[in-house]
Amino acid sequence: MDFAAFPDDYSAGFAVLVGRPNAGKSTLTNALVGQKVAITSNRPQTTRHTIRGIVHRDDFQLVLVDTPGLHRPRTLLGERLNDLVAETLSEVDVIGFCIPADEKIGPGDRYIAQQLAASGNKPIVAIVTKADKVSHEQLTEQLIEVSALGDEIMSAERVARKQRRDRQERKKKGEQMPFRKGSGPAASRASAKGEPASGVVNDGRGGWADIIPVSAVNGYQVEEVAKLLSTHLPDSPPLYPTGELTDEPEATLIAELVREAALEGVTHELPHSVAVTVEEMEFREGRSEENPLLDIHINLFVERDSQKGIIIGKQGARLKEIGQTARKNIETLLGTKVFLSIHVKVAKDWQKDPKALGKLGF
Numbered sequence: 528m529d530f531a532a533f534p535d536d537y538s539a540g541f542a543v544l545v546g547r548p549n550a551g552k553s554t555l556t557n558a559l560v561g562q563k564v565a566i567t568s569n570r571p572q573t574t575r576h577t578i579r580g581i582v583h584r585d586d587f588q589l590v591l592v593d594t595p596g597l598h599r600p601r602t603l604l605g606e607r608l609n610d611l612v613a614e615t616l617s618e619v620d621v622i623g624f625c626i627p628a629d630e631k632i633g634p635g636d637r638y639i640a641q642q643l644a645a646s647g648n649k650p651i652v653a654i655v656t657k658a659d660k661v662s663h664e665q666l667t668e669q670l671i672e673v674s675a676l677g678d679e680i681m682s683a684e685r686v687a688r689k690q691r692r693d694r695q696e697r698k699k700k701g702e703q704m705p706f707r708k709g710s711g712p713a714a715s716r717a718s719a720k721g722e723p724a725s726g727v728v729n730d731g732r733g734g735w736a737d738i739i740p741v742s743a744v745n746g747y748q749v750e751e752v753a754k755l756l757s758t759h760l761p762d763s764p765p766l767y768p769t770g771e772l773t774d775e776p777e778a779t780l781i782a783e784l785v786r787e788a789a790l791e792g793v794t795h796e797l798p799h800s801v802a803v804t805v806e807e808m809e810f811r812e813g814r815s816e817e818n819p820l821l822d823i824h825i826n827l828f829v830e831r832d833s834q835k836g837i838i839i840g841k842q843g844a845r846l847k848e849i850g851q852t853a854r855k856n857i858e859t860l861l862g863t864k865v866f867l868s869i870h871v872k873v874a875k876d877w878q879k880d881p882k883a884l885g886k887l888g889f
């Protein structure tokens with residue numbers, strides 16, 4: 528592996544983009560990296576695995592970790608996703624919090640903001656995505672809202688930390704703990720619901736480390752986002768050789784491409800219920816070296832017979848389309864001809880079954 532020579536002031540490190548489903552994380556990752564590595568689709572929660580894209584520049588290297596949407600656990604799968612997110616947050620140098628410009632800040636954003644603030648002392652850069660979808664005035668308004676959210680959440684977090692410290696101090700000294708308005712069970716419940724904790728005011732000590740608008744679709748400020756994130760990276764030689772765009776195992780990318788093709792244009796409930804595994808990958812015997820063919824056998828799991836019907840389609844028409852789309856993308860990814868076979872299987876309630884989850888790679 529050839530590491531290019533790098534200047535003295537080179538910096539390198541990890542960044543994670545978080546945000547609620549559909550916030551534009553995958554599209555921004557792709558725009559930053561400049562090649563399709565993370566999987567995008569207009570269906571929420573398509574990114575389940577952590578896929579890294581690497582932004583190489585003359586003076587920095589930014590390793591992007593794309594996480595699933597951070598959300599409140601509903602099923603066991605949701606909890607595992609959140610564990611994954613927590614683990615990722617602890618390993619990065621900077622967090623990019625994506626909030627779409629064209630949607631009002633909601634409880635989902637608030638909840639994520641609180642989780643990020645509570646997760647530690649990592650700098651959080653608020654990234655207002657999809658800037659192309661709104662007018663200049665609307666963008667300005669959203670930037671003000673997002674900035675205010677940062678001030679409020681970070682102030683609340685500082686207050687909470689101070690209260691925790693005080694409580695510990697008092698405990699150490701053996702003092703009795705007074706009940707304080709805003710710190711009882713009702714306040715914790717409000718905070719768990721993503722509602723603002725009452726009584727917390729902006730302490731004027733600032734919120735987000737930075738705030739920046741971007742459009743991954745028309746390229747507005749994409750380079751600036753890369754630069755801004757890189758200012759939070761430690762001095763370090765490159766972590767990966769230049770030219771390497773992803774270190775995700777091929778099988779994961781292949782499974783994601785099949786999953787993406789399967790979810791194209793389907794109903795809302797399905798994304799949660801589809802899991803894809805690569806069962807076998809082998810070069811076909813008897814082919815010449817110049818003209819290899821890679822056989823890939825895929826299992827596509829759904830939870831119900833009705834979902835199986837949706838995937839397969841009338842006389843197998845949809846499955847055929849899925850196969851063709853996925854095959855083309857896999858061939859582009861691997862640069863080799865591919866024969867793809869997809870078996871659709873019903874695994875009842877796989878989301879709630881720890882054993883099944885393990886088998887499916889979660």
Ligand SMILES: Nc1nc2c(ncn2[C@@H]2O[C@H](COP(=O)(O)OP(=O)(O)OP(=O)(O)O)[C@@H](O)[C@H]2O)c(=O)[nH]1
Binds near residue numbers: 660
């Ligand atoms: N107009 C416009 N659309 C965008 C932009 N970025 C993303 N989108 C669209 O928004 C939708 C969601 O984008 P994704 O990048 O898949 O969002 P995500 O946050 O990765 O979503 P999950 O994987 O569900 O967490 C897709 O239909 C994108 O095409 C942007 O800058 N401008």
